[in-house]
Amino acid sequence: MMHSECSKCGQPAVYLRRHTSEFLCKSCMVKTTEERVRRTINRHKMLQDDDRILVGVSGGKDSATLLHVLARIEADFPEAQIVPVTIDEGIEGYRDKGLTAAHQLASSLGLELQVRSFKDLFGRTLDDIVRTRPVGSIGACSFCGVLRRRALNSAALELGADVVATGHNMDDEAQTILMNMIRGDSHRIARTNRPRDPPIKGLVPRVKPLTELTTRDTVAYAYHMELPYHDIPCPYAGEALRNDLRTFLNDMEYKRPGTLLAILRSGETIAEILDRGSVTKEVRACEKCGEPTSSRLCKVCALLEEIGAW
Ligand code: SF4
Ligand SMILES: [Zn+2]
Ligand SMILES: [Zn+2]
Known part of the structure; x- marks a missing residue:
């Protein structure tokens, strides 16, 4: 238990937001989390007042936080609509648990969850692909990522969404930026947290409203708001490089709070420069x-x- 007072209102604190050095009580933690998401959306002009927003929901804490916060924010915009969608990759013993949590969360918000599966879209589950891929082929996560992006885009076109929102947070983004650098793929940094892209025919713009929240922030929000989410790891365990960077960045963020945000901002600057010359x-x-x-x-x-x- 934390024996400190909320930096904002003096109530007992439940959370220390390290990169801002704020001790926060539950109500101030919730309020500041929602404000941060609101600010990120405005700063990058991610959403418009009358958007039909497809929200990718995995059943995990990040997308649970995203859906919950967006539902609250969008309550101020009566013309906006939220459509939660789960992509079922077909990972036995993992995605099914996520689906249950996603259904619970959507119905608690009065929303109907849409589910689209790899099996229906591509004729095979991720488990099938992993079992049958040739030796030396790319990792499960690379297949999963490319196919999930397509699945979300098809769902968005089919459901008439104007924009796709996903729950990537600051840790995810910082890892991705460093991964791209380490692989010598710096031009990919152009996709870092950025304004909503103008629509290209057939491609629904994607936005990431949680990029200014850390994993710790989303855990605190989902936990204290008692959102239904599951937290078991994927059996394919994620990419090795990403896992290494997660450990490294957690350590750095602990020693020097603000590291993640600094990497995110560097990514944004690089993205802007690349954009200008592109x-x-x-x-x-x-x-x-x-x-x-x-x-x-x-x-x-x-x-x-x-x-x-x-
Ligand atoms: S860890 Fe990899 S395989 Fe598992 S759900 Fe995530 S991207 Fe897909
Ligand atoms: Zn407070
Ligand atoms: Zn094709």
Whole structure:
């Protein structure tokens, strides 16, 4: 138990937000968390008042926080609509638990959860893909990420959403920025927390309203608001490099609070500079499936071709 007083109101504190050195009581923690998300959305012009927002919900704490906070924020915008969607990748013993939590959360907010599965969209589950992928093929998470992005975009088109919101937080973003640097893929940093992209035909813009909240912040919010979420690790355990960076960054953030935010801001600066100099890539139709892409085949078709699915 924490024996400190809330820096804002003097009530007993339940949470220390390290990077701002604030001790917070439950009510101030909730209020400041919601304010931060509101600020992130405004700062990057992520949402419009009359948006139909598809919210990707995994059943974990980040997307639970995202859905809950957005439902509260959007209550002030009667023309906005929220459509929670879970992508069922088909990971036995893992995604099913997440789905139960996602259903509970959506119905507690009076929303109906939509579920789309890899099996229906691509004819196979992630478990199938992992079992049958050729030796030396890319990791489970790379398949999972590319296919999930496509699945969310198809759901958004089908459900008439204007924008897709996902629950990536500051830790995720800082890891991604460093991963891209370590792999020498710095141009990818252009996708860091940024203004909502103008729509490209066939591609619904994506936004990440939680990028100014750390994992600790979302855990505190989900825990104290008693949101239903599951917290078991994926059996494919995530990418090794990301896991290493998570450990390294946790350690750094503990020693020097503010490290994550500094990396996020560096990523934003790099993204702005890259944006200014960028020539918009030509968008064409994938030769296999017709989805927008900058190459002959879209990423999904290239991956499915690699595992011999076509
Ligand atoms: S850890 Fe990897 S395989 Fe598991 S759900 Fe996340 S991205 Fe998919
Ligand atoms: Zn307080
Ligand atoms: Zn394709």
